[in-house]
Amino acid sequence: MRRIYLDHAATTPTDPRVVKAMLPYFTKSFGNPSSIHSFGQEGKRAIEEVRDRVANLIGAKSEEIVFTSGGTEADNFALKGVAFANEKKGNHIITTAIEHPAVIEACKFLEKRGFKVTYLPVDRDGLVNPEDVKKAITDKTILISVMHANNEIGTIEPIAEIGKIAQEREIYFHTDAVQTTGHLPIDVDKLNVDLLSISSHKLYGPKGVGALYIRKGTRIISFIHGGEQERWRRASTENVPGIVGFGKAVEIAKEEMDEEGKRLASLRNRLIKGILERIEEVRLNGHPEKRLPNNVNVSVEFVEGESMLLNLDLAGIAVSTGSACSSSTLEPSHVLLAIGLSPVIAHGSLRLTLGRGTEEEDIDQVLEVLPKIIQRLRAMSPLYKKKG
DSSP: OOOEEOBTTTOOOOOHHHHHHHTHHHHTSOOOTTOOSHHHHHHHHHHHHHHHHHHHHHTOOGGGEEEESSHHHHHHHHHHHHHHHSTTTOOEEEEETTOOHHHHHHHHHHHHTTOEEEEEOOOTTOOOOHHHHHHHOOTTEEEEEOOSBOTTTOBBOOHHHHHHHHHHTTOEEEEEOTTTBTTBOOOHHHHTOSEEEEEGGGTTSOSSOEEEEEOTTOOOOOSSOSSOGGGGTSOSOOOHHHHHHHHHHHHHHHHHHHHHHHHHHHHHHHHHHHHHHHSSSEEEOSOSSSBOTTEEEEEETTSOHHHHHHHHHHTTEEOBSSOGGGTTOOSOOHHHHHTTOOHHHHTTEEEEEOOTTOOHHHHHHHHHHHHHHHHHHHHTOTTOOOOO
16 A cells, blocks of 8 residues: 655655765764864864855855754744843734744743733634734834744745834744745745744754744844853754754755745645545635645544544545644644634644655545545534435
């Protein structure tokens, strides 16, 4: 049985070219980058080369890139670092109701410490209205955080417009670009962002490494203390093999992004069209056009998402019911509730995210298998009555 992986928003397989680049830094070039001898300096040079590469990908300066353990740490660093560094100026933060848990939970933490957070609503497609951002600003607002694209429904937000509003009011602006870096063109100046989070394992690099872009002049404090690594901004011996792998993944992504994006968008549209045509009472979640090229999220009435997921897995097809970071909870997705779905409909949702290994035959296999699974599950549901 051919196994089909359609959960690339959760994680991507590490590209073999990335693994090859990493290997020498486990055994041969293993020095601590903080050491001044040749072994250490070899690792330090490798890190700085990657810093240049990541900066180049997003239109930043090398010194504005700080390596982290991943997207979650980058989000926490951005929110907590800016909040505590600027609390004398104000205590108000603006974000959205559909952010990744790394942002939502960081905001809840800050609320317990005296900060006030406004969680902006989104429309039925998951879009934030820039005018709502403008109206929410007060003289105490110190930070705005809006994700570049949603990890569950794939909607791409109007970041440049929101960034311009923040810039005009001299408010720091952060975006979680974990789902977009390496998949969509990014220029931090055009997006008007001061901070931007990246994760390696979302772009075919290794897990456990990522980066935070911090625009020069941004007032921010570290929240991991110890040594002087990363220009005193992030203590801890650098994960050299991981950073090297991250750099190779960035290099590959930059070369292949445009062509791969078009290919995935075509497969995505084929999958969406097939699902909507072959299955009754199903809804596409997220913006129909302003969405990630690889994202398909649908809600199917009268069927639970977990049942569909398990049946698809038995058929060799791996998908998700929402964010991997909240897959252990029985609560409906906060993102789907925010776009107006009822808890019952939200529970009947699937997220299928395509990647480099996805082929046309995989899409056809899903379209062959999924309708039969839904038909079988609906036949067992007391709530479903076949039309006619």
